Amino acid sequence: MTGVVPLRAADARCGTKARTLGRLLRAGLAVPDGVVIPRARGTGWRHDLPPHLGALGAPTFAVRSSSAAEDGARASYAGQLRTVLHVPRAEVEDAVREVASATAADYEAALDLPAGGGVAVLVQPMLAPVAAGVAVTRHPVTGVVTTVVEAVPGLGEPLVSGRADPERWQVDRGGRARVDRARDVLSPPRAEAVARLAESVERLLGGPQDVEWALDAGGTVWTLQARPVTTGPAARPGPGARDAGTARGALLGTGTPAGPGTACGRVRVLRGLDDLPAFLPGEVLVCRATSPAWTPALARAAAVVTEVGGMLSHAAIVARELGLPAVTGLARARDLPDGALVRVDGSAGTVRTVVTS
Amino acid sequence: MSAAPALLPVLHALRVRGVADAGAVAARARLPRAAVEDLLLDAEAAGLVARVPFAGPQDWSLTERGTTHGEALLASELEALGARPVVRDVLDGFGPLNDLVTGACTRWQLTELGLAGPPAAVADVLRDLTRAAGGLAATEARLADRLPRFAGYHARFVTALDLARDDTAWIAGIDRDSAHRVWFELHEDLLATLGARR
Numbered sequence: 001m002t003g004v005v006p007l008r009a010a011d012a013r014c015g016t017k018a019r020t021l022g023r024l025l026r027a028g029l030a031v032p033d034g035v036v037i038p039r040a041r042g043t044g045w046r047h048d049l050p051p052h053l054g055a056l057g058a059p060t061f062a063v064r065s066s067s068a069a070e071d072g073a074r075a076s077y078a079g080q081l082r083t084v085l086h087v088p089r090a091e092v093e094d095a096v097r098e099v100a101s102a103t104a105a106d107y108e109a110a111l112d113l114p115a116g117g118g119v120a121v122l123v124q125p126m127l128a129p130v131a132a133g134v135a136v137t138r139h140p141v142t143g144v145v146t147t148v149v150e151a152v153p154g155l156g157e158p159l160v161s162g163r164a165d166p167e168r169w170q171v172d173r174g175g176r177a178r179v180d181r182a183r184d185v186l187s188p189p190r191a192e193a194v195a196r197l198a199e200s201v202e203r204l205l206g207g208p209q210d211v212e213w214a215l216d217a218g219g220t221v222w223t224l225q226a227r228p229v230t231t232g233p234a235a236r237p238g239p240g241a242r243d244a245g246t247a248r249g250a251l252l253g254t255g256t257p258a259g260p261g262t263a264c265g266r267v268r269v270l271r272g273l274d275d276l277p278a279f280l281p282g283e284v285l286v287c288r289a290t291s292p293a294w295t296p297a298l299a300r301a302a303a304v305v306t307e308v309g310g311m312l313s314h315a316a317i318v319a320r321e322l323g324l325p326a327v328t329g330l331a332r333a334r335d336l337p338d339g340a341l342v343r344v345d346g347s348a349g350t351v352r353t354v355v356t357s
Numbered sequence: 358m359s360a361a362p363a364l365l366p367v368l369h370a371l372r373v374r375g376v377a378d379a380g381a382v383a384a385r386a387r388l389p390r391a392a393v394e395d396l397l398l399d400a401e402a403a404g405l406v407a408r409v410p411f412a413g414p415q416d417w418s419l420t421e422r423g424t425t426h427g428e429a430l431l432a433s434e435l436e437a438l439g440a441r442p443v444v445r446d447v448l449d450g451f452g453p454l455n456d457l458v459t460g461a462c463t464r465w466q467l468t469e470l471g472l473a474g475p476p477a478a479v480a481d482v483l484r485d486l487t488r489a490a491g492g493l494a495a496t497e498a499r500l501a502d503r504l505p506r507f508a509g510y511h512a513r514f515v516t517a518l519d520l521a522r523d524d525t526a527w528i529a530g531i532d533r534d535s536a537h538r539v540w541f542e543l544h545e546d547l548l549a550t551l552g553a554r555r
Contacts, residue, residue: 084405260472274421289555292545293419294377295531296412310555312459314541320466321531 003045004052005036005121008177008283013038015120020226021204023048027204029197030222034124036066040100041119041172043058049123053089061087066120071229084320085155086126096121127222129155129214131185133166147171147195151185155214169197174177185318197221249343249352252336255305257349258316259326262355265302267336283310284344284351288331290315303344305351307333319346327351363388365434366506367396368427371406371419372549373542378415390429426553435550440503443482447496448547454492455544461485469525479525483518486528486536490514493543507546513539 005014005349010022015037025031035052037045053061084095100119124144133151138144150166167183169191177191186194199209205226232268268283270276274295279285281300288307289297298304298318303325306315310329319326333351336342341354366386371377374385383393397417400406405423409416414432419427435441465482467473486537493511500507517536548555 033518222438223406259484260470272421273419276418276551279410291555292373292541293371293409294375295415296376296409299531300411312456312463314537316533317459317462317466317529317537318541320463320470 003037003039003042004048005038006052007031007034007036007124008034009353013120015122017064017066017225018120018122018239019066021122021223024201024204024226025224029200029204029319030220032062032124032127032222032224034061034122037096037121037123039097040121041118045096047289049093049096053123054091054124059089061089061092061095062124062126063087063099063346064122064124064343065093065099066122092123092176096123109207114168125216127216129222130217131190132212132214132224133185133194135194135211135213137202137211140322145173147189147198149177149186149194149198151191151194173199178254187214190219193219193221197223201226233340249355252351252353253305253327253330253331253341254311254331254351255327255330256316257345257347258309258313258328259304259305259319259324259346261323261325261347262300262343263325263340267340267342269334269336269338270297284342286336288324288334290318298324303346304325305333305336305344307331363396364400365430367393367400368405368419368423368430369506369546369549372424372427373546374411374420376412376416378413379478382417382455401480421445428549429552432552434504436459438503440500441551443503444547444550447500450552451544451547452497454489454496455487455540457485457492457535458501458540461489463502465525467527479521482528483513483521486514486518486521489540490518504550510543510546 001062005011007018007022008025010018012019014022015225018036023030025033034056035049039045057190065083067154070077084099087154089255111141117156131151132155133149135147137147147170149169149171151169152166166181167179167185168181169179169186171177174194175192175270177188177195179191191262194213194215197213198209201211201223202209205228207228210227211223214222214224216222230280263284265284267286268279270287272283276294276297279297284303284305285297285301286293286305290304290306291310295318299322301324302316304319305326306328308315308329309315313328316326325344327344327346328350329351336351343354345352363386366388367382370382370385374381376386379397380390382397386393397406400423404420406428407418407420408416411420435444446553459483462522464473464477465479468477490511494515495505497511513534514536517527517534517539521536527533527535529535531538
């Protein structure tokens with residue numbers, strides 16, 4: 001068995017990300033053609049890799065993890081460093097090892113994967129995009145059938161990691177683009193081309209999709225990643241949406257189930273406005289109650305837990321608009337251990353530790 | 358700078374909006390934008406306002422210090438206008454009206470999520486919200502009689518309801534001046550005016 005698989009031949013061993021991209025590549029979509037190392041924490045791939053890199057013919061590479069269960073948008077924050085960009089050919093081997101080891105215990109625990117399981121790593125030629133971003137084929141808040149395109153200049157990483165201030169378009173199914181927030185990144189025909197790509201991905205894979213894309217100087221729109229969006233309004237659920245039934249871990253508290261869905265993340269207790277800069281995207285925001293100033297942080301949270309309020313509280317209403325699992329009225333929520341990895345089940349109203357052994 | 362008469366409306370605009378750029382603060386405070394930009398920079402230097410993580414690059418929010426300072430200015434205003442009893446009275450009676458609005462928004466959200474026991478009809482949700490608008494009109498008139506800055510919530514709430522008839526995102530959307538957002542702002546305004554926190 002070879003330790004390196006061409007992307008267009010990627011199968012279940014190669015992780016969801018690579019398998020989906022392989023499928024899109026075979027269907028004729030523009031996907032940077034690369035290779036997958038299904039068991040990157042082993043060593044069986046080291047001698048096979050250099051000839052493949054030579055055949056790909058690129059000066060630099062993007063090295064990303066492709067774990068089996070990382071298709072949830074919020075799961076990307078559970079693991080720390082899982083992507084290394086602009087890697088020269090001579091350093092790809094080290095980058096693969098780095099990504100493989102970073103995608104380790106915490107992450108598997110967060111997603112209820114068996115510890116020590118295979119970590120697949122994807123290596124693709126590095127693009128030099130003029131713009132990049134995400135395109136979602138449903139409105140993320142209202143669920144309406146329309147494609148929302150977010151774009152930033154250059155590489156899309158700041159957007160995907162939640163740090164950028166993107167341009168935003170809505171493209172209806174008639175192909176008409178309307179800019180919601182202009183930042184001088186895309187023209188209407190370019191936004192429409194991105195939306196057409198996302199709609200092609202939806203037709204190929206079935207069901208609403210969240211597509212990471214990049215536009216090069218020649219006008220080609222490349223697909224970097226495609227993930228399913230669960231149907232229904234306000235639904236960009238966290239990684240735990242499908243493991244909601246596996247309630248392992250100690251119960252830390254029970255409150256009111258106020259926003260449906262399950263998500264994992266690290267606890268960040270915010271005692272006031274001055275704590276907001278300490279909050280990181282993908283964390284579980286824990287506070288007494290939310291006021292209007294908290295909405296931008298909520299929009300980046302994995303889940304929200306409040307001490308006061310119920311099903312009708314303002315925090316609950318905002319969380320549901322954001323598609324965020326929410327537990328309200330959890331007594332002494334601010335005593336939850338800061339930094340602990342927890343699973344918030346907004347349908348059951350529980351907060352549990354995530355087992356990491 | 359605490360003597361600047363325009364500081365109160367600027368800090369208060371940020372208190373109720375949560376996060377806003379200079380243009381939105383100016384509109385809410387009914388002040389010229391250029392003056393608001395200067396005030397915001399002075400307030401930043403004094404540690405009263407800060408740039409907000411995760412919002413737009415031009416957006417501002419209050420610091421804890423700015424929140425406390427704003428509450429002190431609001432208390433002075435309240436005493437000067439003799440308005441404390443009426444605001445206290447309105448907040449004491451706010452619960453049922455608040456429940457009507459948050460209940461209607463919640464029923465609609467759960468219907469959209471497919472989680473409502475019996476699904477709510479949008480007409481019924483809007484009927485409840487319209488009933489709340491009637492209560493809001495009376496409440497706002499009492500408040501604005503003493504504190505003119507409370508004027509405007511009813512008009513914005515009704516505008517959101519009108520738009521919601523064609524696009525239900527105006528019920529509870531967070532990306533627009535939806536009915537829930539206007540109501541959330543009013544609730545924050547009442548709490549802030551009395552120096553209370555959630």
